[in-house]
Amino acid sequence: MIEWKETMTESFEMVVGLEVHVQLATKTKLFCACSNDGFGAPPNSRVCPVCTGQPGALPVLNKKAVELAFKAALALNGKLAHKSIFARKNYFYPDLPKAYQISQYDEPFCLGGEVPLRLKDGKTKIVELARIHMEEDAGKLLHAIGSQALNYSLVDFNRGGVPLIEIVSKPEIFSSDEAYAYLNSLKEILQYAGVSNCDMEKGEMRCDANISLRPKGSKKLGTRAEIKNLNSFKNVKDALEYEFLRQADVLSSGGKIIQETRLWNGKETVSMRSKEEAHDYRYFPDPDLVPIDITPEWSEKIKSEIPELPQARRERFVSDYHLSPYEAEVLVSDRVISDYFIQVLKSSEAQNDAEVLAKLIMNIPDFTPIAPEQMASLVALCRQKTITINQAKELYPEILESKKDPKILVEEKGLAQVLDEKILRNWVQEALASNPKAILDIKGGKKQAAGALVGAVMKLSKGKANPALVNKLIFEGIDKA
Numbered sequence: 001m002i003e004w005k006e007t008m009t010e011s012f013e014m015v016v017g018l019e020v021h022v023q024l025a026t027k028t029k030l031f032c033a034c035s036n037d038g039f040g041a042p043p044n045s046r047v048c049p050v051c052t053g054q055p056g057a058l059p060v061l062n063k064k065a066v067e068l069a070f071k072a073a074l075a076l077n078g079k080l081a082h083k084s085i086f087a088r089k090n091y092f093y094p095d096l097p098k099a100y101q102i103s104q105y106d107e108p109f110c111l112g113g114e115v116p117l118r119l120k121d122g123k124t125k126i127v128e129l130a131r132i133h134m135e136e137d138a139g140k141l142l143h144a145i146g147s148q149a150l151n152y153s154l155v156d157f158n159r160g161g162v163p164l165i166e167i168v169s170k171p172e173i174f175s176s177d178e179a180y181a182y183l184n185s186l187k188e189i190l191q192y193a194g195v196s197n198c199d200m201e202k203g204e205m206r207c208d209a210n211i212s213l214r215p216k217g218s219k220k221l222g223t224r225a226e227i228k229n230l231n232s233f234k235n236v237k238d239a240l241e242y243e244f245l246r247q248a249d250v251l252s253s254g255g256k257i258i259q260e261t262r263l264w265n266g267k268e269t270v271s272m273r274s275k276e277e278a279h280d281y282r283y284f285p286d287p288d289l290v291p292i293d294i295t296p297e298w299s300e301k302i303k304s305e306i307p308e309l310p311q312a313r314r315e316r317f318v319s320d321y322h323l324s325p326y327e328a329e330v331l332v333s334d335r336v337i338s339d340y341f342i343q344v345l346k347s348s349e350a351q352n353d354a355e356v357l358a359k360l361i362m363n364i365p366d367f368t369p370i371a372p373e374q375m376a377s378l379v380a381l382c383r384q385k386t387i388t389i390n391q392a393k394e395l396y397p398e399i400l401e402s403k404k405d406p407k408i409l410v411e412e413k414g415l416a417q418v419l420d421e422k423i424l425r426n427w428v429q430e431a432l433a434s435n436p437k438a439i440l441d442i443k444g445g446k447k448q449a450a451g452a453l454v455g456a457v458m459k460l461s462k463g464k465a466n467p468a469l470v471n472k473l474i475f476e477g478i479d480k481a
């Protein structure tokens with residue numbers, strides 16, 4: 001383990017560029033009709049002559065994949081090219097049956113773009129993208145069956161030919177926290193745009209990181225290392241923090257960083273191959289695929305299909321629904337929840353229900369939605385002060401289970417709060433009569449003594465009196481006494 005020294009963070013700054021692979025949410029693969037749902041399916045059950053590279057098989061481009069890729073680019077403010085071509089990236093590896101991967105090289109479909117970051121201290125920052133390109137995924141090697149290690153390897157081609165986009169950022173990320181915020185924001189935008197589910201556990205979003213160090217204040221880029229195999233946001237953060245220490249340690253003892261590929265093993269980064277051993281991919285245009293002609297009409301059509309994105313929705317939740325920025329942040333971070341939020345408000349009659357609804361959703365542990373109409377009815381009960389938000393929260397599991405109308409359930413359980421001042425006044429009189437000391441205390445200026453009286457009324461009402469009203473009536477009662 002490398003020892004952290006104060007001087008390291010004082011002297012150096014990390015410069016990071018991220019390359020993120022995202023699996024497009026299509027029904028079929030990029031160049032064949034095989035189903036794109038191979039995760040967890042029996043090995044080699046989603047294969048055909050095209051995606052296993054049989055002689056004579058020809059690729060046919062999936063239009064839906066192209067449109068999802070365009071959608072990603074436009075949602076990220078990227079610029080679509082007029083023309084884009086596929087290239088062959090040549091290398092030999094057992095998970096690549098054609099011995100080349102169909103990718104894009106010097107004519108990707110998108111240049112530029114940006115990812116807005118929301119940082120912990122409330123600040124924002126834009127990280128610019130270098131490019132986005134399309135490519136097919138490779139297969140997967142298996143070195144064990146269950147816990148049984150093999151002395152040979154098996155290949156599963158279910159993932160081979162699955163459509164991916166690679167999103168390449170400029171080296172504008174300067175800390176592990178910024179890298180984390182970048183991935184979070186990217187994931188949200190792609191999920192909202194419907195481009196990908198970005199489920200990292202299924203490998204639908206994978207990340208490689210380029211990291212170099214430079215003396216603080218310097219603008220010159222140092223020699224970088226590429227870290228592979230980062231399959232969670234936490235891995236990215238941990239790997240960058242480790243690699244910062246490693247490179248700072250080398251540099252501060254007068255050493256040089258070698259340009260190389262390193263692998264994160266969960267604890268440290270280890271050298272995989274140096275630049276000298278790097279592949280020469282001999283890219284050339286794929287003669288089996290025609291160039292994509294991207295017309296302005298096509299681009300406009302895709303653009304019009306992009307739904308409201310997270311940033312716009314956050315702002316709208318604050319301006320239209322009067323939620324706090326924190327509430328908007330929490331609700332919008334999950335597209336399913338924020339869609340539900342909007343749907344419930346459609347079936348509710350009062351505008352200010354938004355605030356009650358936000359409090360309910362955020363206060364119910366492991367929130368699982370009930371039917372929007374049911375939720376609107378529950379919110380209305382809180383708005384009319386028939387029940388408190390706390391009671392609604394306690395009632396929620398039962399509504400979820402029984403699917404009963406909350407209004408009926410509240411009646412059945414006798415939960416409704418008593419708001420009738422005539423009934424409340426009787427209880428208040430009873431409480432005042434049996435607590436003469438509290439009256440004297442309040443008259444003597446000790447207003448907090450009213451707490452005991454409210455408590456007495458709550459006891460008399462079996463918890464159903466509305467505490468705010470009771471409090472008001474107690475002071476009225478004392479004034480008259």
Ligand SMILES: [Zn+2]
Nearest residue numbers: 032034048051
């Ligand atoms: Zn296939």
